[in-house]
Amino acid sequence: MTREQKKNIKKKFVADRNLGKLCRLLRMMGLDCVFARTSVPSELIEIAKEENRVILTRKKNITSLRYADFLIIQDEMPFNQAIEVVKAYDIDPLENAFTRCIECNVPLIGVKKEDVRGKVPSYIFKTRDEFFMCPSCGRIYWRGTHKDNMREILEEIKKGSQDP
Numbered sequence: 001m002t003r004e005q006k007k008n009i010k011k012k013f014v015a016d017r018n019l020g021k022l023c024r025l026l027r028m029m030g031l032d033c034v035f036a037r038t039s040v041p042s043e044l045i046e047i048a049k050e051e052n053r054v055i056l057t058r059k060k061n062i063t064s065l066r067y068a069d070f071l072i073i074q075d076e077m078p079f080n081q082a083i084e085v086v087k088a089y090d091i092d093p094l095e096n097a098f099t100r101c102i103e104c105n106v107p108l109i110g111v112k113k114e115d116v117r118g119k120v121p122s123y124i125f126k127t128r129d130e131f132f133m134c135p136s137c138g139r140i141y142w143r144g145t146h147k148d149n150m151r152e153i154l155e156e157i158k159k160g161s162q163d164p
């Protein structure tokens, strides 16, 4: 395992209720991010401490947050918010990309092509060889157009994070 991978796996996040889209972008990068559905500092802190997570929040003037690791997100756009997180924690967005379910925040497992027959559109089945499944919701992922679009987004985020 490279140093970069270790770093990415170690950092876990909890996103406040204003940061649902950012949360999904981080999961796309393979990062562990729970969506809190709250912006109440005490509740965020509770989750952060219990599960050893960094709080991501849009609330700017919160002094109570000093009792936990946190990052105050400045931008309104999820894309730019992702750049803020990537910069702050020195994350490579592509290193562990697409290893986690975007809906459930659960690591994906590889599945045999035969096992997804009939569960994915037949043109996908014919043209792809690598499939992954979320053990929680059963959603099947594959390398394809949709994923390539998402990869482009992550590449843009990576580029953006390297700008001075």
Ligand SMILES: [Zn+2]
Pocket (backbone or CB within 6 Å): 101, 102, 103, 104, 105, 106, 134, 135, 136, 137, 138, 139
């Ligand atoms: Zn899932």
